[in-house]
Amino acid sequence: MNILFIGEIVGKLGRLTVSRVLPSLRKDANISVVFANAENVAHGKGATKATLEEVQNYGVDYFTSGNHIFWRSEVFEELDTNDPSIIRPANYPQDVPGQGFKVIDLGKDGKVLLVNLLGRTFFNEPVFCPFRTVDKILKDFADEKFAAIVVDFHAELSSERVAMGWYLDGRVTAVVGTHTHVPSADAWVMPQGTAYVTDAGMVGAQHSVLGVEPEIIIEKLKNPQPQRFEWVEEGPAVFNAVLVEVEAGRAKSIKRVDRVLDGEGR
Numbered sequence: 001m002n003i004l005f006i007g008e009i010v011g012k013l014g015r016l017t018v019s020r021v022l023p024s025l026r027k028d029a030n031i032s033v034v035f036a037n038a039e040n041v042a043h044g045k046g047a048t049k050a051t052l053e054e055v056q057n058y059g060v061d062y063f064t065s066g067n068h069i070f071w072r073s074e075v076f077e078e079l080d081t082n083d084p085s086i087i088r089p090a091n092y093p094q095d096v097p098g099q100g101f102k103v104i105d106l107g108k109d110g111k112v113l114l115v116n117l118l119g120r121t122f123f124n125e126p127v128f129c130p131f132r133t134v135d136k137i138l139k140d141f142a143d144e145k146f147a148a149i150v151v152d153f154h155a156e157l158s159s160e161r162v163a164m165g166w167y168l169d170g171r172v173t174a175v176v177g178t179h180t181h182v183p184s185a186d187a188w189v190m191p192q193g194t195a196y197v198t199d200a201g202m203v204g205a206q207h208s209v210l211g212v213e214p215e216i217i218i219e220k221l222k223n224p225q226p227q228r229f230e231w232v233e234e235g236p237a238v239f240n241a242v243l244v245e246v247e248a249g250r251a252k253s254i255k256r257v258d259r260v261l262d263g264e265g266r
């Protein structure tokens with residue numbers, strides 16, 4: 001079974017890029033299920049039902065998220081449905097909208113458990129320990145046989161993500177890092193069979209700082225005055241993802257799938 005995990009889809013250009021890359025990729029790579037981080041799918045911050053549905057039409061099955069998921073309240077209803085297309089980090093308090101994990105039935109391919117966690121270092125978010133949280137989820141599902149368990153660890157610090165990879169090696173199929181929007185070159189299968197990558201990357205404007213107009217970010221870094229973010233919505237775009245090959249619950253391989261499309265969609 002092949003699982004594709006796409007990095008953070010940023011705004012309109014990100015969604016357009018998914019529409020240009022994913023349909024043929026999904027066919028060519030014989031992919032059973034596609035996950036993507038959608039915390040920036042709606043105009044750079046947060047998600048809406050409409051933007052999630054749009055990206056599902058291009059071939060993404062389910063979404064994870066991160067610290068920006070509560071940015072738009074339109075998504076709360078989707079987070080709280082019985083069968084949500086999107087989950088939020090599991091280590092947020094239980095009474096906030098949404099679920100932190102999801103069991104997905106792929107029919108003949110079996111069941112897949114998707115888990116979302118948020119890191120703590122350099123985040124000012126009210127979250128519990130991600131390590132203990134994932135322990136509890138895995139313990140609660142100890143009797144369940146999954147074809148794959150995929151964890152999106154959304155964290156600022158690369159070392160916190162590497163540590164999570166080692167913590168879960170042999171216990172889950174893949175640990176995929178997100179949040180920094182920059183694809184990392186360390187995709188590998190750890191000794192006990194867990195596929196790991198520090199950051200899946202993003203899908204969005206190449207001529208940007210994480211999707212935002214570079215001049216605005218440079219101003220923000222140089223001067224104290226607040227800046228209004230503007231998201232780059234045209235020009236060249238990057239598509240970053242990882243493809244995980246799974247056999248008997250363990251990762252056989254993990255490969256980066258990175259494309260750059262010029263402004264014309266090539």
Ligand SMILES: [Fe+2]
Nearest residue numbers: 008039040179
């Ligand atoms: Fe993000």
Ligand SMILES: [Fe+2]
Nearest residue numbers: 066067068179
């Ligand atoms: Fe984030």
